[in-house]
Structures are given as C-alpha cells and as structure tokens.
Amino acid sequence: MICRRTDEGEKMKTLEELKAIRDRMKNQIELRDDNNEGRIRVQVGMATCGIASGARPVLNKFAELVQQKDLTNKILVTQTGCIGLCQYEPIVEVLEPGKPKVTYVKMTPEKAEEVFEQHLVRGQAIGKYTLATQDIK
Amino acid sequence: MMPEISLNVLDVAENSTKAGAGLVEITVDVSVPGNRLTIIIKDNGCGMSSETLSHVTDPFFTTRTTRKVGLGVPFFKEAAEDTGGSFDIRSEKNVGTTVTAVFVLDNIDRMPLGDMCQTMHDLIVYHPDTDFLYTYRYNDASFTLDTREFREILDNVPFDTPEISNYIMDYLRENTKETDGGAVI
Numbered sequence: 001m002i003c004r005r006t007d008e009g010e011k012m013k014t015l016e017e018l019k020a021i022r023d024r025m026k027n028q029i030e031l032r033d034d035n036n037e038g039r040i041r042v043q044v045g046m047a048t049c050g051i052a053s054g055a056r057p058v059l060n061k062f063a064e065l066v067q068q069k070d071l072t073n074k075i076l077v078t079q080t081g082c083i084g085l086c087q088y089e090p091i092v093e094v095l096e097p098g099k100p101k102v103t104y105v106k107m108t109p110e111k112a113e114e115v116f117e118q119h120l121v122r123g124q125a126i127g128k129y130t131l132a133t134q135d136i137k
Numbered sequence: 138m139m140p141e142i143s144l145n146v147l148d149v150a151e152n153s154t155k156a157g158a159g160l161v162e163i164t165v166d167v168s169v170p171g172n173r174l175t176i177i178i179k180d181n182g183c184g185m186s187s188e189t190l191s192h193v194t195d196p197f198f199t200t201r202t203t204r205k206v207g208l209g210v211p212f213f214k215e216a217a218e219d220t221g222g223s224f225d226i227r228s229e230k231n232v233g234t235t236v237t238a239v240f241v242l243d244n245i246d247r248m249p250l251g252d253m254c255q256t257m258h259d260l261i262v263y264h265p266d267t268d269f270l271y272t273y274r275y276n277d278a279s280f281t282l283d284t285r286e287f288r289e290i291l292d293n294v295p296f297d298t299p300e301i302s303n304y305i306m307d308y309l310r311e312n313t314k315e316t317d318g319g320a321v322i
Contacts, residue, residue, distance in 0.1 A: 013308040018290050021304055025294045046263075048209040051148050052139055056255065067299045079263045084203035 039076045040120060041095040042066075044107075047082035054108065055090040061109040062092075065116045075120055088134065094119060103131040138212055141251025142176065142240070145213040147259060149178055149236055152209065154264045156182025156234065160285075161260070161267060165253055166274040167242070167322055173222070174240040174250065174322065181233040190228050213238055220244035242322075250322040254309035257282065261305055262296050271309075275317035282308065 044050070044059040063077045085091060088105035092115070095101050102125045104115060111129055118124050127133060139145045146163065153161045158180035166175040185193070192198035194214050199207030214224040217238040228234040240247050257271050261284055271282040284296070287305075294301060 021300045022291050022294050048148050051144050082203050
C-alpha cells in the first residue's frame with residue numbers, strides 16, 4: 001500500500017506500520033496470555049436493548065480507561081448479550097475471581113469512570129449503582 | 138429506536154456473529170447524486186429456514202429465551218422504510234444471510250449515519266474469531282478494510298491489543314476522511 005497524506009499532512013496508516021506494531025508486541029503478548037485466568041472481567045450488555053440505551057459509549061469508556069492506565073493484563077473488557085433485564089440497561093457485570101458478581105445498572109460513561117476508579121482500581125464496589133438497590137417488581 | 142444508523146449496524150451484525158459466520162461483509166454506500174444511503178450486511182453464517190425468515194421482521198418474534206421480543210431487525214427495517222427507502226432480508230440455511238437497507242438520503246426522517254468507524258472497530262475488536270470485510274463508498278470514492286489481510290500480518294497478535302485496537306481505529310478514521318472528505322452524513 002502506498003503512503004498517502006491526509007489534509008493535516010499526517011501519514012496515512014499503512015500495513016507496513018501494522019507490521020512494525022506486530023514486531024513490537026510479539027513478546028508482550030505471551031506475557032499477557034499467561035495471566036489471562038486471573039483477570040477481572042467487565043461485561044457490557046450489547047444486545048439491542050443495551051445498544052439502544054447507550055451501551056456503546058459505556059463499553060468504550062471502560063476500554064479507554066483500562067488502556068490509559070495500562071491495566072489490560074489485569075482487566076478484560078468484553079461484550080455480553082441480553083440478560084432479560086432490558087429496563088435496567090445499560091448493564092455492566094464485573095466478575096472478579098473469587099468474589100461474587102457485581103451487576104451495575106443504568107450505566108453512563110460518567111458512572112463508568114466512577115466504577116473504574118473505585119471498584120476496578122481500588123476494589124470497592126459502588127453499591128448505589130448496583131442492581132441490588134433497584135426496586136424490582 | 139436507535140439514535141443513529143451505525144448502532145443498527147452494530148446490533149444487526151451481532152446476529153451474523155451469533156450465526157457462526159466466519160466472514161461478515163458490511164458495505165456502506167453513500168450516493169449523493171442518487172440520494173441514497175445503502176447498507177448491506179452479508180454473512181456466511183448458519184442462515185435461517187424460510188419459516189424463521191418470515192418472522193424476523195416481527196417484533197414479537199425472537200429465538201432468545203431471556204425475553205419475548207426481538208427488536209433489532211424491526212428497528213433497522215423501520216428506520217429505512219420511514220425515509221421512503223426499502224428493506225430486504227434473504228437467507229438460506231447453511232449458506233448465510235444478507236440484509237439490505239436503503240435510506241433516502243435527504244429525507245427528514247433519516248437518522249444520521251453516526252459513527253461507523255466506532256461500529257466497525259467494536260465489531261472487529263470484540264469478535265476476534267470473525268473476519269470482517271468493510272467497504273465504505275462515498276459517491277465515486279471508496280476504501281475497504283479486510284481483517285483477513287490484517288490477520289495475516291499480525292500472526293496471532295490479537296486485535297484487542299491496545300496498539301492494534303488503536304491502529305484499527307486510526308485506519309478507519311483516516312480512510313473514511315480520505316474517502317468522503319469529512320462529509321457529515
């Protein structure tokens with residue numbers, strides 16, 4: 001692929017560049033794979049109900065923060081389907097090895113930031129955003 | 138309803154990955170002279186029987202067991218038809234499914250295309266076992282992203298590695314801008 005230039009004069013992404021990234025990443029990947037089991041899983045509900053209620057910015061906020069703080073070997077951000085509680089979407093489940101699952105409801109990117117800081121980094125679940133606080137009929 | 142078309146694509150393409158597709162081909166074709174925005178989602182997944190196919194645009198039909206409604210396809214259909222466009226879904230058991238939604242570009246009821254780069258990025262990064270072929274066309278210009286090509290270069294380095302994930306996003310953003318000149322669609 002030929003290097004083209006964008007309006008800003010930056011070089012366009014080329015496949016050559018992808019090769020260079022691959023070579024840099026090769027060693028680090030093996031390290032991470034060994035560590036896969038112990039990772040905290042953050043599952044964002046991304047079925048129709050989740051997406052329609054704003055799950056995408058929530059998913060992206062978690063992914064962005066985990067990446068920014070260099071925690072990809074400790075926290076895995078992933079998608080899940082509908083768990084049948086569509087009225088509480090966007091729903092985020094936090095699964096930490098050896099601990100009960102925490103289900104956050106009606107999430108926003110702002111709440112995601114709080115959950116990231118308090119729960120994922122400091123280990124304190126935020127009770128007021130969980131499913132347990134909702135008056136379920 | 139979804140607030141933007143790209144979210145419908147994210148949602149409906151999810152059905153393709155659930156159908157076990159190895160390859161999902163997504164085309165976004167904007168024609169200003171033709172006054173059309175066409176979205177095609179084609180997969181080589183398990184397909185549907187004609188019986189199932191006849192129900193998929195019915196909101197009260199779903200194969201899920203967690204709830205009784207299935208709104209993904211009906212939302213997409215309504216969004217297209219509301220603009221005076223059209224919607225078509227074809228499927229063959231063990232061959233795959235193709236969804237085509239045509240929107241009338243200048244219709245007041247057409248929702249914005251939204252962030253297709255984010256949709257493609259999320260589909261690729263969160264479905265590491267599925268290949269995607271994305272084609273974006275704006276009038277006479279176009280670009281494609283083929284994850285099979287990326288996969289060959291990457292040699293088992295996963296798409297969700299931060300550097301790769303960022304590369305994919307930049308690749309999409311830069312090529313989209315190159316193709317449509319930053320047009321707001």
